[in-house]
Amino acid sequence: MATFGSFALLIALALAAYNLLAGAIALRLLATGQPAPISPERLADTARRAGIAGFVAISAAAFALVWLVFTNDFSITYIMEHSNRALPGPYKFAALWSGQEGSLLLWAWLLGTYGFVLRLTHKYDVRLYAYAGTILAAVQVFFLAVVNFAAPPFALMKGAIPDDGNGLNPLLQYPEMVIHPPLLYLGYVGFTVPFAFALGALMMRYPGEKWIKITRLWTMVTWLFLTMGIFLGMHWAYAVLGWGGYWGWDPVENASFMPWLTGTAFLHSVMMQEKKGMMKSWNVWLIFATFLLTLLGTLLTRAGLVSSVHAFAQSSIGTWFVVFMGLVLAVCLFTYILQRSHLKVDNHLESLVSRESSFLFNNLVLLVACFVILWGTLFPVLSEFVVGNKVTVGAPFYNRVAVPIGLFLLFLTGVGPLLPWRATSLRSIRRNFVVPTIAVWATVIVCLAVGVRPWHDGAFDSGNFYALVAFAVSAGVMAAILSEFLRGAGVISQQTGRNLFAATWLLTRRNTRRYGGYIIHIGVVIVVIGLAGAAFNSNAEKELGLHDKLAIGPYTLECVGFTQDSNLNYNSEYAMLDVYKDGKKQFQMTPEKRVYLASQQPQTMVAIHSVLSWDLYVVYEGANPDTGQPIIKAIINPLVSWLWAGVAIIVFGTFVALVPSLTPATAALRVPATRTAPSEPAFKGGL
Amino acid sequence: MGTRLRFTFWVKSAQALALALAVCFSLGATDAGTRYNNLNHRLMCTCGCAEILGECNHVGCTSSAGELAELRAGIAGGKSDKEILASFVDKYGAIVLAAPTTHGFDLVAWIAPFAVFGAALMGTILLIRHWSLGKTQFTPQPPSPEMDALHDKIRRETGSDGGF
Numbered sequence: 001m002a003t004f005g006s007f008a009l010l011i012a013l014a015l016a017a018y019n020l021l022a023g024a025i026a027l028r029l030l031a032t033g034q035p036a037p038i039s040p041e042r043l044a045d046t047a048r049r050a051g052i053a054g055f056v057a058i059s060a061a062a063f064a065l066v067w068l069v070f071t072n073d074f075s076i077t078y079i080m081e082h083s084n085r086a087l088p089g090p091y092k093f094a095a096l097w098s099g100q101e102g103s104l105l106l107w108a109w110l111l112g113t114y115g116f117v118l119r120l121t122h123k124y125d126v127r128l129y130a131y132a133g134t135i136l137a138a139v140q141v142f143f144l145a146v147v148n149f150a151a152p153p154f155a156l157m158k159g160a161i162p163d164d165g166n167g168l169n170p171l172l173q174y175p176e177m178v179i180h181p182p183l184l185y186l187g188y189v190g191f192t193v194p195f196a197f198a199l200g201a202l203m204m205r206y207p208g209e210k211w212i213k214i215t216r217l218w219t220m221v222t223w224l225f226l227t228m229g230i231f232l233g234m235h236w237a238y239a240v241l242g243w244g245g246y247w248g249w250d251p252v253e254n255a256s257f258m259p260w261l262t263g264t265a266f267l268h269s270v271m272m273q274e275k276k277g278m279m280k281s282w283n284v285w286l287i288f289a290t291f292l293l294t295l296l297g298t299l300l301t302r303a304g305l306v307s308s309v310h311a312f313a314q315s316s317i318g319t320w321f322v323v324f325m326g327l328v329l330a331v332c333l334f335t336y337i338l339q340r341s342h343l344k345v346d347n348h349l350e351s352l353v354s355r356e357s358s359f360l361f362n363n364l365v366l367l368v369a370c371f372v373i374l375w376g377t378l379f380p381v382l383s384e385f386v387v388g389n390k391v392t393v394g395a396p397f398y399n400r401v402a403v404p405i406g407l408f409l410l411f412l413t414g415v416g417p418l419l420p421w422r423a424t425s426l427r428s429i430r431r432n433f434v435v436p437t438i439a440v441w442a443t444v445i446v447c448l449a450v451g452v453r454p455w456h457d458g459a460f461d462s463g464n465f466y467a468l469v470a471f472a473v474s475a476g477v478m479a480a481i482l483s484e485f486l487r488g489a490g491v492i493s494q495q496t497g498r499n500l501f502a503a504t505w506l507l508t509r510r511n512t513r514r515y516g517g518y519i520i521h522i523g524v525v526i527v528v529i530g531l532a533g534a535a536f537n538s539n540a541e542k543e544l545g546l547h548d549k550l551a552i553g554p555y556t557l558e559c560v561g562f563t564q565d566s567n568l569n570y571n572s573e574y575a576m577l578d579v580y581k582d583g584k585k586q587f588q589m590t591p592e593k594r595v596y597l598a599s600q601q602p603q604t605m606v607a608i609h610s611v612l613s614w615d616l617y618v619v620y621e622g623a624n625p626d627t628g629q630p631i632i633k634a635i636i637n638p639l640v641s642w643l644w645a646g647v648a649i650i651v652f653g654t655f656v657a658l659v660p661s662l663t664p665a666t667a668a669l670r671v672p673a674t675r676t677a678p679s680e681p682a683f684k685g686g687l
Numbered sequence: 688m689g690t691r692l693r694f695t696f697w698v699k700s701a702q703a704l705a706l707a708l709a710v711c712f713s714l715g716a717t718d719a720g721t722r723y724n725n726l727n728h729r730l731m732c733t734c735g736c737a738e739i740l741g742e743c744n745h746v747g748c749t750s751s752a753g754e755l756a757e758l759r760a761g762i763a764g765g766k767s768d769k770e771i772l773a774s775f776v777d778k779y780g781a782i783v784l785a786a787p788t789t790h791g792f793d794l795v796a797w798i799a800p801f802a803v804f805g806a807a808l809m810g811t812i813l814l815i816r817h818w819s820l821g822k823t824q825f826t827p828q829p830p831s832p833e834m835d836a837l838h839d840k841i842r843r844e845t846g847s848d849g850g851f
Contacts, residue, residue: 243739243743244742248737248738250737348818348819349818352812352815352819357815360811360815361808367807371800371803372800372803375796375799376796383796387792389781389792390781390782391781391784391787391793391796392782392783392784392785393786393787393796394786395739395785396729396785396786397796397797400786400797401797405800456721
């Protein structure tokens with residue numbers, strides 16, 4: 001099976017190379033009109049079919065690796081290092097992406113899958129899809145070359161074949177780890193598709209903005225995957241790492257966040273190009289930058305450039321990525337310089353205070369946030385290079401620098417929809433901003449009254465201050481978005497006689513993109529409220545003997561036992577804690593510590609009790625070697641469930657935005673015949 | 688007069704707000720517990736886990752317990768925050784600090800993000816102002832038979848709805 005997998009990878013590389021060469025020749029012949037022994041259309045079609053066949057070949061290789069994991073073939077180095085006999089079935093799948101070689105194969109397979117979908121739907125615009133398919137093939141050649149020559153997943157063990165493997169990293173033996181990495185990779189790899197369309201459209205001087213519409217859809221789907229991947233990663237970190245938080249500003253977390261930021265910027269600025277013919281060069285470069293950042297993220301994880309809990313072993317693979325990134329940048333620059341006349345804008349901004357300006361500032365802040373994170377991630381390397389002294393750039397740096405920028409971005413999220421297109425008047429500002437401003441100040445007053453104050457024990461507390469600002473701005477943004485919904489729904493309600501809920505539903509369906517976007521913004525606000533809760537964390541730690549108690553927040557934890565268990569995969573120790581509130585027993589928690597037999601590595605299994613106001617988060621830190629009693633750490637994490645609820649809303653909003661809007665004709669059919677719905681605000685502006 | 692009064696009101700309000708913020712920022716009394724919590728979040732655990740000292744929870748971590756004990760001893764010994772951090776840097780190197788310092792090359796880490804933000808913001812504002820000031824003025828076209836025909840067509844098409 002290993003030979004089969006290796007050959008499948010070689011065949012996939014040959015097919016991708018053919019796809020690239022034949023596609024490039026065909027497109028060149030089509031562009032120049034030169035005579036050729038074979039018609040360029042037929043040549044391009046053979047290239048497309050090679051791409052489809054390549055997907056089949058990579059799928060066969062991926063299947064071979066999974067098969068080898070399930071059959072415990074420890075003659076393969078990768079299987080020996082990342083699996084063992086006692087590993088449960090679902091985690092055997094996870095072995096596919098738990099190591100360098102397997103994850104690169106997964107990358108190539110996902111790229112092949114995206115390419116497969118793209119090539120099957122080529123009739124939408126044969127020529128543009130041919131360009132995009134050829135560019136995808138170029139990227140595929142790179143990844144297949146890496147898995148064939150630099151990080152082969154089917155490499156054989158040297159020496160005696162062991163009876164059992166080293167097992168999967170314990171940190172990855174958690175249900176979310178079966179879906180978090182593939183989603184993240186779907187997001188990472190997916191950005192290759194909009195990149196290919198953008199570069200292809202620029203190369204062929206594609207007329208009109210249709211490519212933008214195609215790219216936008218792909219970008220939204222990709223963005224959704226990346227969003228879900230990032231948040232699942234946060235949840236995994238929260239539930240598994242046991243330090244009580246969900247985001248540590250680890251370089252690899254940062255690497256996934258950067259393309260998300262530029263992708264988000266693109267999804268906003270692309271509307272300016274569609275509606276006003278503006279920001280054409282900007283949009284092209286945003287997509288180029290997003291793709292380059294996905295490569296940079298992969299480089300950071302694999303080259304040992306920065307230290308991270310996520311990083312794979314240091315290897316020479318970084319050189320491959322550096323060279324490829326340089327090549328991509330050179331091609332992008334060359335194409336842009338050659339074709340920049342094609343990107344002349346149709347309009348310019350007319351006013352500093354307008355919807356267009358808010359989009360521009362939103363983009364600016366997103367890119368500055370991206371720069372800050374890139375800067376913080378690479379500063380240790382820069383510092384070592386310049387002064388020979390490696391420094392740490394951790395959470396305190398990002399909290400001071402990125403949090404204010406994030407809050408400004410949140411502010412813009414609320415302001416943008418309140419501003420009209422082109423220009424605005426003082427009167428309209430007053431009218432639109434009254435409700436959000438009242439919401440902001442009312443929230444400040446309520447927060448101060450209930451004790452959310454920017455000082456603590458007599459000293460200024462920046463955490464509390466930012467939390468207060470976050471709550472206040474969130475209230476303002478929420479008021480702004482809800483008033484937008486209410487205004488539109490009110491008009492429909494008046495015209496059709498529907499109740500407000502039904503009118504809101506119809507309003508959303510008539511412009512899914514705009515109102516889906518607003519739902520996403522609501523989700524973002526909820527997420528920010530959840531993040532702001534971190535300022536009020538409290539914790540307690542104690543060694544608990546039998547019937548000893550630990551008080552935290554409104555809860556009292558009583559140790560009613562501690563015991564051990566074991567199975568084929570791991571040994572575990574856990575404490576049994578009865579949790580009391582107001583003197584009454586509420587529930588029992590069993591925080592656990594595991595030691596995996598194959599790797600002999602420990603792993604925390606946190607016990608979490610989640611309610612809307614807070615999470616009770618309990619960690620079994622291990623037994624005191626002198627007394628044998630468990631050391632328990634309990635944390636009250638306020639508003640964490642808001643974070644996950646916000647993500648669910650973001651996902652829902654993205655689905656809404658992906659659904660096609662009702663056309664005016666079909667919308668008219670859905671209102672009573674006696675009351676014709678005239679054009680209303682939803683059709684006019686769009687987002 | 689009304690305008691002037693309103694202006695004075697806003698100036699006084701801004702002064703009051705600035706004063707309130709200044710008071711908030713200058714309040715400095717802290718107890719040992721708060722200082723301990725604050726400082727253990729400004730230091731890293733040196734066991735290689737890349738976690739903040741106050742949040743490191745590795746089983747049998749060989750570093751965090753000792754570092755936390757040093758921190759407690761420093762606070763109990765009456766050392767200032769600066770002295771405690773300096774003693775950690777002397778012992779473990781600059782990598783023990785969770786964020787760059789504010790002197791030497793480290794200062795660049797703090798300045799660059801805000802400098803880039805400021806420059807980008809200013810550049811964008813200037814660019815939009817340039818565009819808005821330089822936009823082409825509308826100049827009515829001289830009458831022509833084509834324009835007259837177009838006007839007639841517009842009037843006919845919009846007349847049934849009562850025109851504009």
